Amino acid sequence: MSTPDLTTAPQAIDPAFENVWDELVWHPTAPSLHLGNLVQLLTLRRIQLAGHKPLGLVGGSTGLIGDPRPTAERTLNTRETVEEWVGRLRAQVERYLSFEGDNAARIVNNLDWTAPLSAIDFLREIGKHYRVGTMLKKDAVAARLNSDEGISYTEFSYQILQGMDFLELYRQYDCVLQTGGSDQWGNLTSGTDLIRRAEGVSVHAIGTPLITNSDGTKFGKSEGNAIWLDAEMCSPYRMYQFWLSTADSDVIDRLKVFTFLNRSEIEEYAELVATEPFRRAAQKRLALEVVATVHGIDAAAAVIAASEALFGQGDLTALDADTLRTALEELPNATVAAGTPVVEVLVTTGLVASLSEARRAIGQGGVTLDGERVEDESGTVQGTLPGGVSVLRRGKKTLAGVFLG
16 A cells, blocks of 8 residues: 555645645535545645645535535535534544644534624625625536526525635634635635735635546446445445446546555556556556545455455455445345245346246356356355355356345
């Protein structure tokens, strides 16, 4: 693993920047962060490694509103839901930063300074610095104004709240840099403009490019579903397989963004992609690095072992039961009673279309159950693998999971 040790002392930095705080904002519009957020988490981690002090802001107040989407209004979540999500997101953010040493990170919640603020104070102290004409030009606002849906005053005001967050952190912590995706540029500059008007000083914003695939498809989803950082919403096995399927044309760029490999290591993988793409060495390293960063090295090792064993390169009986179960949930699967004939399970899982096809596949020696070839069509499924499950295979690469119930 190349993941850096955040407990080591950072390199010396310019004394003029010793008190600089860098802010990154997460708004709880879902119970977990996703791969798009991971780009920002790793950006903040790199900034900390360079010697700066990171501020992770979790939006307990802005999460009650939600930033404007290009197409339609968000459904407002209850205060209880947002509070729960704030706690979950805060725990996720804390895994990526160091909270010790001279440049220890800090996590803050914007509800702490927004909740006590009255509407009159908000309008007098913050609202007076904003010009409606400028606000209307923001991309997200302009897109909504030109849509049939329009935009509510609530979401229209979102940019003011995020700008106020930057102002508050500048005043409390001397924070002079905010980072975010390029799609948040309007919200980022809302803060820089507000601080210039209210304090008469210049602060800075970094907008990182949105990640896209070389074929033009949207990055960060698998079969239409987001790749979440919460293991309960997206298993480490599923995340590993997502990265393993990265196209050759994208994998080197992904190594640059999502890992801490050095330049020479990445150049070596670029050479392997060009000369031996069938080995998928770069994809395997990428999947290892990201899963280990998000879920830990033990989880990464477990899913690698499961992946290899499922495809005939390891011992199925030696796998961790929970990892094996989550891996099988990502495959075509079925729940059957113990003792169900293999021929029936082949049909139930969709590996074959009929009983006659199942018998023919078995007769041709093309079916294995829990790593052993099925020789007799009267064989049954017993769930002999860890956790009481079974793995059914037809041919070399067509697999299905079997759960007993």
